[in-house]
Each structure stands twice: as structure tokens, then as C-alpha cells.
Amino acid sequence: xxxSKDFLRTIVEEDLKSGKYKEVVTRFPPEPNGFPHxxxxxxxxxxxxxxxxxxxxxxxxxxxxxxxTEDTKYVEALKDAVHWLGxxxxxxxxxxxxxxxxxxxxxxxxxxxxKAYVDSLNEEEIREYRGTVTEPGRRSKYAQRSVEENxxxxxxxxxxxxxxxxxxxxxxxxxxxxxxxxRDPLLYRIRHAHHFRTGNTWAVYPMYDFxxxxxxxxxxxxxxxxxxxxxxxxxxxxxxLDTLELEPPRxxxxxxxxxxxxxxxMSKRKLLELVExxxxxxxxDPRLPTIAGYKRRGYTPESILNFCxxxxxxxxxxxxxxxxxxxxxxxxxxxxxxxxxxxxDPLKVTIENYEGSEALDASYYPDDVPKEGSRxxxxxxxxxxxxxxxxENPPKGYYRLTPEQPVRLKHAYIITxxxxxxxxxxxxxxxxxxxxxxSKSGSDTSGIKVKSAIxxxxxxxxxxxxxxxxxxxxxxxxxxxxxxxxxxSLQVIKNALVEPAVITEKPDERFQFEREGYFYADPVDxxxxxxxxxxIVGLKDSWSKKKRSSEPVPKPKAKKVQVDGEVVPxxxxxxxxxxxxxxxxxxxxxxxxxxARDTQLSSLYEESLSxxxxxxxxxxIVANEVARELKEKQLNELKFxxxxxxxxxxxxxxxxxxxxxxxxxxEQMAKTGEDPTQIVKTKGLVQISDPAIIxxxxxxxxxxxxxxVAKFKAGNTKLLGFFVGQxxxxxxxxxxxxxxxxxxxxxxx
Ligand code: ATP
Ligand code: MG
Numbered sequence: 001x002x003x004s005k006d007f008l009r010t011i012v013e014e015d016l017k018s019g020k021y022k023e024v025v026t027r028f029p030p031e032p033n034g035f036p037h038x039x040x041x042x043x044x045x046x047x048x049x050x051x052x053x054x055x056x057x058x059x060x061x062x063x064x065x066x067x068x069t070e071d072t073k074y075v076e077a078l079k080d081a082v083h084w085l086g087x088x089x090x091x092x093x094x095x096x097x098x099x100x101x102x103x104x105x106x107x108x109x110x111x112x113x114x115k116a117y118v119d120s121l122n123e124e125e126i127r128e129y130r131g132t133v134t135e136p137g138r139r140s141k142y143a144q145r146s147v148e149e150n151x152x153x154x155x156x157x158x159x160x161x162x163x164x165x166x167x168x169x170x171x172x173x174x175x176x177x178x179x180x181x182x183r184d185p186l187l188y189r190i191r192h193a194h195h196f197r198t199g200n201t202w203a204v205y206p207m208y209d210f211x212x213x214x215x216x217x218x219x220x221x222x223x224x225x226x227x228x229x230x231x232x233x234x235x236x237x238x239x240x241l242d243t244l245e246l247e248p249p250r251x252x253x254x255x256x257x258x259x260x261x262x263x264x265x266m267s268k269r270k271l272l273e274l275v276e277x278x279x280x281x282x283x284x285d286p287r288l289p290t291i292a293g294y295k296r297r298g299y300t301p302e303s304i305l306n307f308c309x310x311x312x313x314x315x316x317x318x319x320x321x322x323x324x325x326x327x328x329x330x331x332x333x334x335x336x337x338x339x340x341x342x343x344x345d346p347l348k349v350t351i352e353n354y355e356g357s358e359a360l361d362a363s364y365y366p367d368d369v370p371k372e373g374s375r376x377x378x379x380x381x382x383x384x385x386x387x388x389x390x391x392e393n394p395p396k397g398y399y400r401l402t403p404e405q406p407v408r409l410k411h412a413y414i415i416t417x418x419x420x421x422x423x424x425x426x427x428x429x430x431x432x433x434x435x436x437x438x439s440k441s442g443s444d445t446s447g448i449k450v451k452s453a454i455x456x457x458x459x460x461x462x463x464x465x466x467x468x469x470x471x472x473x474x475x476x477x478x479x480x481x482x483x484x485x486x487x488x489s490l491q492v493i494k495n496a497l498v499e500p501a502v503i504t505e506k507p508d509e510r511f512q513f514e515r516e517g518y519f520y521a522d523p524v525d526x527x528x529x530x531x532x533x534x535x536i537v538g539l540k541d542s543w544s545k546k547k548r549s550s551e552p553v554p555k556p557k558a559k560k561v562q563v564d565g566e567v568v569p570x571x572x573x574x575x576x577x578x579x580x581x582x583x584x585x586x587x588x589x590x591x592x593x594x595x596a597r598d599t600q601l602s603s604l605y606e607e608s609l610s611x612x613x614x615x616x617x618x619x620x621i622v623a624n625e626v627a628r629e630l631k632e633k634q635l636n637e638l639k640f641x642x643x644x645x646x647x648x649x650x651x652x653x654x655x656x657x658x659x660x661x662x663x664x665x666x667e668q669m670a671k672t673g674e675d676p677t678q679i680v681k682t683k684g685l686v687q688i689s690d691p692a693i694i695x696x697x698x699x700x701x702x703x704x705x706x707x708x709v710a711k712f713k714a715g716n717t718k719l720l721g722f723f724v725g726q727x728x729x730x731x732x733x734x735x736x737x738x739x740x741x742x743x744x745x746x747x748x749x
Pocket of ligand 2: 268
């Protein structure tokens, strides 16, 4: 259930409580005339979400009343989208076209009641007769036709005796109604066209206003939820259902704001133009706001669901910043995906004093991610780094490799540049460097100062891949046409290099390429011969930076990103701390940087360190959790002290609780000041490491997911993570991930 109740849920709850309906029934009613987009996701989440939350039903209904634009391929895309978002429907997909015979009968009933008539004005006359907002309309002389004549004409319309546009069927309501929609709205029109489901059976097709309310009634819908532009149609909705005096209960229509988002377009018609005009590569082009596009780009369903949750349901239209969606995917992937190395623009580095080769231990996940796993990174004399990570004439504040400044190769050694080799045009073709044998990550005793760590790959074993960098489709916030398309929305890099584990181990299909962003193995074009990766999203919001570059950028108080090379240099005291932290205490440079630059954090860190000597674990808690608290509070306002932080870390250290649970405990401790040991005791959060408890949980998950087991056994080893994740979820994060990993691997063998 969504945390906060929106106005639609309030209505539904009241209707259930008052007994107006026994069960809530909603529907998602798209017209199959294009691929669904993120706006549809909002509607899907609302309709299916409400049905799920109130134990009702939600139908998927194709609103297929317009034979000229609809197609089964769109039906399939809609089904896919709903499934992908994690929803299911009542075994069958419904179609408005299945109700054509019933709808026809309802129209005949209205004619018999004298409430509908066949009009023979042409389109232009109909418009003219309708009047304006300030002037009432006039009724057509054909409105005086007798019931018999109307019945006869309508039947002949149906049989195809007339041409398109020759007659229409209209409701007889009120030509001077203030709501213009009520001025004898059209109910049926003649269309000699092939319908993708009913073929040539029908020569008349019902209009939305007639078909929608009755389809809702036929299906037993209780709450017909639609977007605001249908507000004025609600009167017709009610008129049709009431006039026909249908047996209760009947559905009611409620409107919510449609989603619009900047830097994109969101109507199927405009999307169709982009696809048909080949401005993009098909409906699933990763730059499109279609569900198929997001899926192919690498967005997770969870991120889209979270986004929909965050934007909420309101009654007023507004435009959502696409940065919010990008935040949602970044936030989701941050805790899930392995960190690996990819060099987009390779520059060769020869390490002259290195001989032979080795395999370096490199964790897939940073310490603050509750997942385990690592790979070996091959290292030898020739490696590649990114061209951008070397600068011969560095600007002030450039923290990466220069002729004077050494740099750390992440998970490996510190190197120093010895010589720059250039071609005849002056382009740098190679760096000759020296490595420092005692600077190996994790056991650095070199005492060498570096200001950042960069990604690299081993020349001999790196794999060539294609990388597709996507940017926003339009360069304008509110695009007006094709002229606003962003010419750089797709950049294809043919010769990027990734470390071998990405291809051979395939620890996942989504990755964080260190310092570049999140990437996804393209589900369509990826082959073993030519691996292709899509950029899902960057590590931070580069657009807001561009947009606001003239304003001073507010510096976050803690977490400054050292690795990026754009921050203020440290003063002497800070530098000394930083050196100590990265040196003797073995912290990674990002964490060390955060602590060293903030005296409150560093003093708290040192104090807790004196209570319990576990430098890395403590540093992670202080640099992340405590730093977050200190953004909002002063040091003396904190409810907890250094001793309690030490207590907490001790429990992680001796495996009483997992990393993940530690965060939960911290939150409680920050709120109440309670001792962490007490929190763990009262809440029963002790980590479960006992295989006898974990084993049956795994068995159950394996039994419930035969498809994934089969896929795993067929070689899709990525699914290991799925099973581990399910176990962790089932135990509320209490299972020991290491034990789970081992057991799952064992059982799936
Ligand atoms: P489009 O203009 O993109 O074709 P539509 O409203 O015609 O959109 P339908 O396929 O007829 O799309 O709509 C299916 C359902 O999705 C409707 O209930 C509609 O209100 C909803 N919907 C469509 N676009 C949005 C949006 N941007 N935000 C929220 N709901 C939407
Ligand atoms: Mg439409």
C-alpha cells in the first residue's frame, strides 16, 4: 500500500465503507494506437495499484473504437508494459470492440426513448450549429425525425448503406447547455474501414463518450479513473448511464492530473511522428519516454514505480522534472549493481618498471552497499586509462594524472607519469609510467599522496565493446517540434574497453561503470561478438549543473566527491588527516576525503575509533549515516554519541547484524538516542547465519521460481543475485548475505 493516501484512495475507501460497492473494480483503458509511455505508467500504477491495495480487480481494456489507427502490435506492447511493471489482470484482456453488439443495442434503446436521433448535417454544419461558449447552439432540423425513421436510418448506417460522414447518431440533450459537450454529443459515426479485430462487420463505430461509460458499466467497473481533460465529458458519462436507467450499481468517473515531463513529448501521436519519421530508432529507442524505451535502456520497473509513487496523484496539472525520474533510477541501481571498469576513450599507459602479471582482488560493491562479491582484475605492464584522466597542462584543481601528479589506479597501484609520447600532430598516443610496488590498494605503505583514483583496464585482457551514450531527446524543456531535438541525444562509442569480468563473469546485466554512470547490456543488439551497452543514467545530474552554472553551486557539507577533480584543494591540516586516513587507516579516498574535510565528522570518527578500533567500518558509518544527520543538525543536537557508534560497528564487525540492518538500527538510534544493542535486542534484528534456518527459505524460493531456476541452469548465472535478493527480502534483510550466497550457489549447482 502506498504510504500516503491520495484523493482517489480516499474516495474508494469511503465508497467501500458506505457499502456503495462490495468490491472496487478499476480498469486501464488505453487505445491501442501506439506504444505506452511513462504517462500510461502513471495510470497503470493508479488503476492496478488501487485494485491491489483494496483487494479488488483491475481490467486491462483495449479501447479500440477507431479502426484506422489501431493494431495488434500496440496491444502486445501494452500487455508487455503492464506485465513489466509487475501487474497482472483477470486472465483475459478486454476489448471495447467485444461490446459493439451490446453498445448498438443501447443506442437503439436511446432512439426508442426519443433520446437519440440520426443527424444528416455535415461536419462543418454540426460545428457551426453548436454555438460558442457565449452563444447557445441551434438544434438540427433532423432532430425531429420520428423514432421509426431514426431506427431505420441507424440500422442502414450499420449495414453500410451510406458513405462516411453522411449521417451520425447524436444524443438529444440540450443545445444551449453551458457545458458545450452536452450540446447533443455524437454517439456513432460511419466508418468504412477494416478493424483489426472485427474486420468489416461494422460500418458504424461508437464515439468515446458513448462507448467508454457503457464499457465501464458492462464490466462492472466501480471507479472510472481518467485524466483531467475528460472533466467536461463527465456530464455525458452520467447522462448516458442515467438515461438508460441501468440496473445499479453504476460506475462513476473521477479525474486526476496527467503526467507531463520536461525535455520530452508524451502523446502517442507525437511519438508516432518521431518513429515514423525515423528521428529515433523505433518505439523502443532508449531515448523515448515509452515503457519499451525505458526497459531497453535499462531502467528497472522498481524505479518507475518509485517515481510514480513520488510524483503522487493530484488534481492539478503540472510538469514533472525529468531529473526526478533520473534520480529514481540512480537511487534504485545504487544499492543493486556491481561496480566495474570501462574506459570509454582509451589511452595506452606502459608501466615500465612492471614485469609479469597478476590478478588483483576487487570488490564489486562499495562498503555501503549490502551486497557481496568480487572479481579478479588482471594487471600487467600495459594498461589503458581514459584520455580525460591525463592532462599535460592541468587547470587548477585537476586531481588526476599529470606529468607532476601521481594517481591511483582503482583497486591497484599508484602510478607516476614518466614520459608523454605524441604523434606527428601532437596528439598524445601513449604515457610511459612507473608504478609504486608498495602502494597496492588495501596494503598501501608507500606514503605517496594522491588526490584521486581512476578507472583502467588491462590491455591484454580488456574486451572491446560498443557503448551508446544517451542524452535527453530534446534540448528544450518544452519542445515545440522537431527543431528542438537534441542533436547529441545519441553518441555511439565503438571502441570502449571493459575489464574481462564484465563479459566473462557477467555478474549482472546492469553495471556501474566507475565514474561514468550506470549501464545496461542492450537486450536487442548485444552479442558475444559485439557486446553493446546502453547508458542508463549518469552518476549525477549533469543538466542541472549546466543550467545553473552561472549561480554559485551550493557545496554539500559532507560527501564531496574527491575523484572528480573539481573540488577545492584541502588545507594543510585536512591534507594531513586525509593522508593518515588513506595511508595507515586504509580508507578509500572518497571516505577519507569526506572525513578529512569536516572537523565535526573527523573528531567524532576519531573518538569512536578510540572506543572500538575498526577504522573502515566506522569510517563508512560516519562518512555516510552520521554525515547525513549532520547536514540537518548541529553536533550538539545529535541524540547519539561516539560510543554508541562504536557499539553499532562492533555488532557489524562480529557479524551480530548485517550492514543493511546496521543502517536501520542507526536510524532508530539517531531518532531516539537508544543504545544500538538495545535496539537490536528489542526488535529482534540479530543476523541469521545459521544454514538450518536459511536453507528452507531458499528451498521455498527455488520451488516458487522454476522458470528462473531453469534459466540459471541453462547458463544465466546472473540470476544468482535474484535468488539471493529474494532470500534477503524474505528475511527482512536479516539473513547473512555471505551465507545466503554460498547456500544458494550450492543448491543451484
Ligand atoms: P496519448 O495522448 O498519449 O495518446 P491518451 O490519453 O490518448 O494518451 P490512452 O491510450 O487513450 O491515451 O489512455 C489510456 C489511459 O492512460 C487513460 O486512462 C489515460 O487517461 C491515461 N493516460 C494517458 N496519458 C497519460 C498521462 N500523460 N498521464 C497520466 N495518465 C495518462
Ligand atoms: Mg489518445
